[in-house]
Amino acid sequence: MKSYDVLIIGSGPAGLFAAMELEKMGIGNIAIIDRHAYTAGGLLNDGKLNFDHRIGLDLNELKIDVDTACHYINEVKAIFTRFPRCRQVTYVNKNEKIDVLMNIAYEHGVEFIAPEQWHWGTDNGKAIVDHLRSYLGKTVFLLDSEVISIEKRTGHLYRVAARKKGKIFLSDAPVILAAPGRSGAYWFRDTAKTLGVDHNFGPIDVGIRIELNRKFYEEITNIVYDPKFIFRTNRHKDRVRTFCTNPGGRVRLENYGQFKLVNGDALSGRKTSNTNFALINTVALTTPFSDTTEFGHMIARQFHLLGGGQPIVQRVGDFREGRRSAKSTFDSRIRHFEMCKATCLVTPGDITLGLPARIVDNLWESLKRLDKIIPGILHPSTLLYAPEIKFFDTHFPTDQNLETNVSGIFVAGDGTGKSRGIVGAAISGMIAAKGIAGKIRCKQRLPFSHQIIPAKDGK
Ligand SMILES: Cc1cc2nc3c(=O)[nH]c(=O)nc-3n(C[C@H](O)[C@H](O)[C@H](O)COP(=O)(O)OP(=O)(O)OC[C@H]3O[C@@H](n4cnc5c(N)ncnc54)[C@H](O)[C@@H]3O)c2cc1C
Structure with missing residues (x-):
């Protein structure tokens, strides 16, 4: 059995950006576990990115203001747009045509939002995942491994049981970040119930x-x-x-x-x-x-x-x-x-x-x-x-760090009602990671460290 400081369930944008943020903040012993053999989650789908705080994230839910949201959006944007095949497809600055459309929509009683948008396309899905993984150093990937249960142990530890090729293996961690996406939302909802995590229907x-x-x-x-x-x-x-x-x-x-x-x-x-x-x-x-x-x-x-x-x-x-x-x-x-x-x-x-x-x-x-x-x-x-x-329907009440009512259980991404889309999921992962790092530093009395890790391709 292996022990980690943080175990992240789900390797979609929420999980990957959480791991990046944790590494940046000096937390080293992290594992991401995913039931698929390839890291990705929904990153293999299309890849339209909306860089606008009105799209894909609910500021009230994330307990952040517009400035903070824009700050996170810029961080996420810097990482995605370093991928050469991610192309800008909507330009909003001084675009008169957008104003004209907005007026026509308004005349028909319709609100029209035109966010800055970038796109990489489903055929570039694997390449973007490789690009994101290049930001990660020590994070361990436990792939092809489906989490079947999370159990509370004594000493503030959680024991996670996962199935890989028919065999069960166990991992311990004091902090779990659940980012299971929509495909794992109902599994996590049932598991959260056994841990006493509050949730309601959205x-x-x-x-x-x-x-x-x-x-x-x-x-x-x-x-x-x-x-x-x-x-x-x-x-x-x-x-x-x-x-x-x-x-x-x-x-x-x-x-x-x-x-x-x-x-x-x-x-x-x-x-x-x-x-x-x-x-x-x-x-x-x-x-x-x-x-x-x-x-x-x-x-x-x-x-x-x-x-x-x-x-x-x-x-x-x-x-x-x-x-x-x-x-x-x-x-x-x-x-x-x-x-x-x-x-x-x-x-x-x-x-x-x-x-x-x-x-x-x-x-x-x-x-x-x-x-x-x-x-x-x-x-x-x-x-x-x-x-x-x-189905963004399971909602977990959390504090500003996306920690649930059960200490040590954090949530992020679409499957837990914290985002609706790739950029929002990434941001929610980063917010949870900051909260987790604060918690771990407090316990271990670690000094503050914030290290920027460049992409391996040197860009
Ligand atoms: C066809 C399609 C097109 C889309 N196009 C876009 C788009 O253009 N732009 C956009 O912003 N969004 C798009 N989306 C939505 C986008 O994919 C999601 O918003 C985003 O991936 C959510 O990220 P996440 O990290 O919350 O979850 P996910 O990316 O879904 O990742 C969750 C991961 O958790 C893993 N998991 C779940 N349960 C378990 C378990 N029990 N054990 C182990 N692992 C588990 C899953 O295997 C998965 O890899 C699209 C979705 C689809 C289906």
Whole structure:
């Protein structure tokens, strides 16, 4: 059995940036454990970076002000943008075209945010992970190892049991940083319960992914790569937003075992003729049923059933006429459907059968408003894929160091409700690391040390 000062669960951006920060602060005996054989988490996905405090991080949740958030954003940016294949795709300074778009959106009662954005593309995912790992010196990687339990021992120690190739191995540490991402969120929620860690249900985002001929959205994506439109709907007064736009990208599936969800990405080297983006409705539940996880799962299972084990896709032309899409007419020239060739083959059907009426109302109202800002997006060929659900639903109350009510258990990243995206996850990892370093220094009476470790490539 090995002992560490800090054991980080999850090698996504939250875990990696936490380890970098800990090393910078002179904490040496760190291990990152991940169930996958390759370090990465969600870093292998697309890689759009939003460098803006309004996107992907909740300042109240992280208990930081705007200046502190900007400081962290600059630190994260400096590391990512040293990777040569990470390219700036949205320029916001003195961009008059953005002001014009903002005014048009405002006239239609829509908020428009244009953040500074960079992108590396899914095909550069492994290279960016190597780049990030080059910032790490002594951190030990325990890969291909799935954590199955965390147990409190005497003497302020936690014992972590992990399974590697069918065998269980144990590690001890006084501090655990849980950064399990969305894929490990429910496992950690169950484990946290056994440790007495408080949690509650946060909102989820439920909606669709829209795929359309690239030319209809180019008017905007040529200016802002991933435009953020935020709608407050008239009928239900709900919040809907666009999210994760991929110009020249493809629609992708996320497999959750009992159902599949839609998502999207883009490659850097090879573009399609389409653009896709998510349109999602934030859903929070109160009494008598507050379990947003179960609500989201119920919707996803319904689609699984209706789509024969696959998500559903419907043409706007069919949606408008209130009929399902069908295989036989899916690419009909007569109906102008050939204008957009689907990049993801799922079941043609009717998305309104699987989504609650309130969500359909909200999404359609928002799409109609978006079509006024960027005319053409509601061409009959445009595809509506469902379900797209963002399960950022488990929320852990923490202090300003992201330490939970149980001493020594820290949390970071998307799976614990601290971020929504790569930059936010990285920042939450850094905040937790600062708290952890303070705690360890206090216990070990270590002197303050803050050492900048340059990338190995010398950049
Ligand atoms: C298709 C797709 C496209 C995306 N595109 C973008 C984008 O362009 N820009 C953006 O900002 N975000 C994007 N995201 C979201 C982004 O991937 C996440 O926001 C980000 O990765 C969250 O980081 P994290 O460190 O919290 O978790 P993750 O990156 O998910 O890392 C968590 C890690 O924990 C490990 N883990 C979980 N449970 C256990 C366990 N029990 N034992 C051991 N290891 C465990 C997992 O294997 C995983 O490696 C995309 C996501 C998807 C699915």
